Amino acid sequence: MIDYKSIRYIKYNPILKNRLSPLLNEKGVWGILKEFTLKKILVFITVLLGGPFLTPLSHSFCGFYVAKADAKLFNKASQVVLARFEDKTVMTMANDFKGDLTEFAVVIPVPTFIEKGQIHIADKTVIDHLDAYTAPRLVEYFDENPCVQWLREETVLFSAPTAMAPELRKKSHGVTVEAEYTVGEYDIVILSATESEGLEIWLQENGYRLPQGAAKVLGSYIKLNMRFFVAKVNLKEHTQLGFNHLRPISVAYESPKFMLPIRLGTVNAEGAQELFVYALTKKGRVETTNYRTIKLPTDMDLPVYIKDKFGDFYTALFDQQVKKERMKTVFLEYAWDMNWCDPCAADPLSVKELRDLGVFWIDNQSNNPRRFPTQARDVFVTRLHVRYTADKFPEDLIFQETADRTHFQGRYVLRHPWKGEDNCKEAQAYRKNLKKRQEQEAQSLASLTGWDINTIRDKIGIIATTTDDNSDGKTWWQKLWGE
Numbered sequence: 001m002i003d004y005k006s007i008r009y010i011k012y013n014p015i016l017k018n019r020l021s022p023l024l025n026e027k028g029v030w031g032i033l034k035e036f037t038l039k040k041i042l043v044f045i046t047v048l049l050g051g052p053f054l055t056p057l058s059h060s061f062c063g064f065y066v067a068k069a070d071a072k073l074f075n076k077a078s079q080v081v082l083a084r085f086e087d088k089t090v091m092t093m094a095n096d097f098k099g100d101l102t103e104f105a106v107v108i109p110v111p112t113f114i115e116k117g118q119i120h121i122a123d124k125t126v127i128d129h130l131d132a133y134t135a136p137r138l139v140e141y142f143d144e145n146p147c148v149q150w151l152r153e154e155t156v157l158f159s160a161p162t163a164m165a166p167e168l169r170k171k172s173h174g175v176t177v178e179a180e181y182t183v184g185e186y187d188i189v190i191l192s193a194t195e196s197e198g199l200e201i202w203l204q205e206n207g208y209r210l211p212q213g214a215a216k217v218l219g220s221y222i223k224l225n226m227r228f229f230v231a232k233v234n235l236k237e238h239t240q241l242g243f244n245h246l247r248p249i250s251v252a253y254e255s256p257k258f259m260l261p262i263r264l265g266t267v268n269a270e271g272a273q274e275l276f277v278y279a280l281t282k283k284g285r286v287e288t289t290n291y292r293t294i295k296l297p298t299d300m301d302l303p304v305y306i307k308d309k310f311g312d313f314y315t316a317l318f319d320q321q322v323k324k325e326r327m328k329t330v331f332l333e334y335a336w337d338m339n340w341c342d343p344c345a346a347d348p349l350s351v352k353e354l355r356d357l358g359v360f361w362i363d364n365q366s367n368n369p370r371r372f373p374t375q376a377r378d379v380f381v382t383r384l385h386v387r388y389t390a391d392k393f394p395e396d397l398i399f400q401e402t403a404d405r406t407h408f409q410g411r412y413v414l415r416h417p418w419k420g421e422d423n424c425k426e427a428q429a430y431r432k433n434l435k436k437r438q439e440q441e442a443q444s445l446a447s448l449t450g451w452d453i454n455t456i457r458d459k460i461g462i463i464a465t466t467t468d469d470n471s472d473g474k475t476w477w478q479k480l481w482g483e
Contacts, residue, residue: 066307068135068345069314069410077274078265079127083358084258084401085282090358091260092250094127101233104246105208107264108229109221111255113178114190121184122248126353130278132346134334134383136296136410138310139343143418146426172205173198178227184247185238191228195219199228208232210267217263250358260397266390272327273389277397279382280359285335285404286382290395293330293384296321296410297448303441303460304414313412316449318385327392334383335408343411354379380405415441 071077079094097104174194181188193199196219203210208230221228229251265273279286287293297317306313321331338348351362359379386393417434420427438460446453 066140066414067138067310068132069137069311070131070135071274071276073311073315074274074318076271077276079131079276079278080260081127081130081278081280081357082258082260082286082399083280083360084286084399085361087254087256088252088360089255089258090250090252090360092122092127092248092357094124094248095246097246101235101238101246103209105230105232106249107203107208107210108231108251109224109226109261109264110190110229110251110253111224111226111257112253113227114229114251114253115179116181116183118252119181119183119188120250120252121186122250123356124245124248126349126356127248127278129346129349129353130357130381131276133341133344133348134278134336134381135345136298136314136333136412137343137345138307138412138414140304140307140414140416142416143430145418145420145422146430147420147422147424173202175199175202182234182237183249185234185241185243186231186249187234189230191230193218193222193228196222203230214264214267217267220263221261252358252360258399258401260399262388262393262396263390266388266393271389272387275386275388277382277384277386279384279399279401280338280354280357281380281382281401282361282378283405284380284402285332285406285408286384286399286401287332288330288384288397289400290398291328291330291386291393292325293332294325295332295408296385298408298410299413300444300448301413301415301437301441302445303438303456304416305459306412306445307414310412313445313449314410316451318387320448320450322387327387327389330384330386330397332382332408333385333410334381335404335406336381337405337407338379338381 071079077096079096081090081092081094083090083092093106093108095104095106175198176192177189178192179190181190191199191202193202196215199218199222200210200215218228231249233246260277262273262275277286302313318331322329338354341348349357354362362378386397415437417438418430439457442453442456442460445451445456
């Protein structure tokens with residue numbers, strides 16, 4: 001008897017409909033139901049969606065997620081979240097400062113005046129969640145017994161402002177203190193300036209340590225009529241609040257400029273810097289306009305021993321890609337609707353978390369990111385990763401939002417070989433092709449990382465079989481008697 005609920009589930013579930021599209025186009029829903037019993041259809045959907053029949057969407061993927069490559073793999077890594085819609089931007093900066101808090105200072109060029117209400121202290125755990133959600137990931141599959149017929153192949157396509165230190169000079173050297181705030185554990189000053197050397201002197205006189213050569217970079221922002229958001233730690237507030245780390249700072253502003261200033265960070269940098277940008281937009285993917293934005297290699301099959309060395313693998317892969325592109329490129333690591341993922345390195349962010357990161361265009365009607373139907377919640381996330389130095393990236397990053405909502409993720413696959421002893425024709429063909437597949441996996445790993453191919457081959461080893469030599473797919477007795 002036909003179950004009409006099953007028909008509706010197949011017909012209106014977007015993921016299932018997409019993966020079944022070749023078969024649906026050929027036979028339609030009725031054709032599938034006629035060919036398979038309802039029990040088989042339920043089993044089929046369970047296998048396809050990777051869990052029980054009504055498994056939440058965030059867990060519905062083919063294969064098993066086993067590892068991720070988050071920002072913690074890289075030293076000197078900065079994280080910035082940009083929530084952008086029309087001319088409104090909320091920029092959240094995660095500080096990785098380590099050392100004496102009296103020496104902490106951040107100077108950020110901003111395109112407009114900032115009021116106290118436009119500054120917010122964010123929660124680092126939300127950024128960590130976003131990092132985990134968008135991180136390149138490793139998934140694994142397990143080969144099935146080729147002698148077992150499961151399903152036909154075609155079906156598996158499937159506070160009022162607080163004054164700062166009284167010695168703070170209000171106007172000197174062409175610098176104007178436009179506002180002073182204490183927000184959380186930070187003392188914040190909004191400055192404007194008429195000339196770079198004066199700004200540099202003012203900052204040094206007021207206790208901000210700047211490296212030699214900062215005046216040149218500061219001057220370029222002054223020419224653009226930009227203001228300066230300057231923050232340092234209020235030790236008294238920090239002690240009272242009891243945090244053992246510096247929390248991220250969010251700044252909300254309106255400007256037609258969709259950009260991220262990075263050049264000040266290179267003045268006193270010791271070597272190359274890592275930057276992760278998580279762009280949250282309404283329309284689609286974000287890219288840089290003044291540098292090339294390219295996708296990282298993805299969907300590569302790799303040797304299974306990489307499972308315990310995924311962090312080493314990914315850092316080597318990124319090193320190799322930066323070298324290949326001569327450190328002049330911004331890399332796309334992830335682009336996806338925030339409403340779901342496949343596979344998931346972490347659950348999608350809740351509405352509350354997204355609003356905490358500045359996504360002001362969504363409301364609090366729902367806090368369940370995994371509800372059906374699976375439609376985007378008007379938030380598209382783009383993860384960009386760039387390694388930069390002053391000479392390779394002489395300009396700030398200029399962004400544009402595109403209408404491209406194509407999904408992309410850094411995804412790497414392990415396929416565990418079947419090691420059974422069955423010897424049907426399909427098993428013979430499987431064993432014959434397995435060594436070729438493993439050689440291709442070794443070649444891919446060597447190409448992506450620059451690792452020695454022979455070392456990789458040694459680590460892969462040889463898959464044991466029940467024959468001495470069945471490279472032609474035949475057993476020893478078949479060769480003996482000519483069968």
